[in-house]
Amino acid sequence: MSDTTSSSDANVFPRDTSGVESTVLPGKDRVINLEAPGTGARDTWKAMGPGIAAAMTGIGASHLMHAPTAGAQYGYALLWIIPVAYLLKYCAFEFAHRYTLVRGESIMEAYERFGKWPLWYLGFQSLANTFGIAGRALGCAALLWAAFPFLPLQVWAVLILVTCVGILWAGKYAALESAVKLAIIVFALASLTAFVLQAPNPTEYMTRLLPTLPPIGAALLFGAMFGYFPTTVEVAPMQSNWAVDKKSGMVRVRELERQGYKVNMAPSYMRNYMKLFKRDMNISYVISMVTGMAFLIVGAVVLNPIGLVPESREMGLTIARIYTDTFGAWIFPVIIAGGVAALFSTVFTYFDGQARIFEECCVRLRRRWDDPQTRQLIYRGFQILWIVAGTAIIFGLPRPIFVVQVASVLALLFSPLLFWMNIKAIKDNFSGPDLEFMPSKFMFAWAWAGMIGLAVISLYVLYLQFLT
Template structure:
């Protein structure tokens, strides 16, 4: 990357942002979001109000994150550990966002996807890097997690409208599995980013409002919490018997390794890198890139705020309502147990309110996964030489094909295992381990492909260092625990 000339002060940058993306002329194909062309450059917004209009990738990320980690794993952890691990919830959501932003900054500056960057980190195994191989192995485990998310959605629908047979009976679960998977495939059949963003925004707003309002209203019920309960959650201990839940929660709540990876694709498809333009070494390009990186950071922080609010709310709800009753979500009865959060606090009438909220949370996660995973696998096939990733039509064709193939595959895992909580936890542990590899890749790419100008902020660097250290320690602990080598009383 050629070093740009010295930048001018912000006061000298008078660039009015366009109100919206210019329409594509009739008969002209839309620009390739993964290709950087000088014709596609656009001035970044210079005010907060204007920047908000360009947010979006973070909402898609929030939709993918909140369902499995927050509703299932975090609530189950609160039910099992009480308020004792509240500190881990805060750390889990806080430390990972800085690695996410660093990886996304590299993407905006280079126009490359995360998996492409991972392939540049040696040692290489054939045509790809070792981190790509690790991602493939992780995604196999994540298939169980996605099956668990589908299972949770299916169970909620089955309880609300059994259709065939008894609620949670096999006929009802099978019918609803088919209907849920078919609806996802139909919704995402075009593979367009705009469709994904709109669907994600609606579901994120719905589940955030429902969850946060319920958590804030708990003190008005018989399961209210006190300030001393919240304070006890910051003793920085891990109660015996909760390490499995804790490790899974750290890997899956907030931004996980797969969401960090996926976020680079959404930033590209939104247009941040394309609007910055190809790196021609000029001051103008550097200034545009800085502007769009600021927008990306605002987008990531907005997503972090949503994830943190939902994570804390679900944990507090589990600790306040389920833990005192010794109720821990398990198997297909997970939805029935979780519904006690509402019925025990608001009355029997709230049973259906919970089901609606659970469907919104879990369905949004399926949307995020079904939209992102086909892109990741298509990129992987491109790196392996099976698909021409640079060919827009070929890429779109494979993405659409995988959008049809993968969700039914995840659903099959659920129908055979039918234990959503365990399935989600397996994916969470795998995600926690992969986080360490992502951190290594971020530091390598930062050192080799990001100009010093863009990494001069000492505060952001310090936050990245702290974030990386916390992720590495938890990742190493996860590996040791998997092999029965965990240390400490919590193991």
């Protein structure tokens, strides 16, 4: 069964975006010749998508909430976590995307071959992530409240949840996407400019890139940063599903074969797709990491000396102060618009990605549910559940930073097993022609080190939180 049968009718990526030229040869065998994609700058931009979408899921909460909070409370003491978290998690996302590119199917197919327990595990994780969606919505609402305080914080947060689902169900995201991307770009440029203007001498923070024990009282934030930077590991199967929709690599080949075609690929077809995939992954990853570190450093420079920490509904005003103190009051609407776009895109992307993970778990556990109508019912039902449960959390615990920190630690605890599943998916399923694209021994060693590192950090956070 392939994820291309997903019934969600308004996805992050349109269904036919491969853009690969093909030649159909007449005859009873119905042969299609697929040309290799180009690898120039325009081709790279066109191919980018799953990597950017994955980065979008983290650039909101981690960058806008955890990084400034860490800088405001502890200066540069937690700066080292950001590059280390990116290094530890890299292979989790790389392996999931590589699997889909080479095997032509979602990595959920590999999970199911382990047995039914991964599906139950992912389904439970999807429900537990309600805290995450509520926290992200609260963060976005705090920015909106800073500009438009005529509605309570909780009302803004619920409106964000409902708006995300409305856009998905109406299939109107394409019309919104350009404006959101533009706002995020402006926001990122403003953030980096603020960093350049406010950045201290590099010697003040470069020495803090060496790992050290977290300061007293920082256990929750320590775990939260490892949970959400660069994003949560459950985004890896989401990224795989988005790659299926992008019809990259062998996904397009498998689709044509199911339609009865014999497919001939150009010699460089897969090699070029691998180049494009790595660029999508690496460019998004590096930009995300650099901006995350910039947020923390600017927070340490501007907020730490005056003892101002982002919290509660004042979070948006506090974060905006980083930039108004640098540029003046005129920058306030720019920062609010960009911050709202960044966090809104995070909420939106999770609403689509996590709902599809839950949908896939359900139809794989109950095969008779695998039809378009039932899939759509599960997909939309999950989103309604998130609105209801998220609203309860929003009104019951209207503290954006705290809720996101709790969700982030939960994500950290889920991450080692999800990481292991991605490693096993590659090792167990690559054979024959796939072996040409098997990760190197170094990559496997890196992956195992990342998985074990996340497991050790998870145990350490539990020890700090409950045993000290």
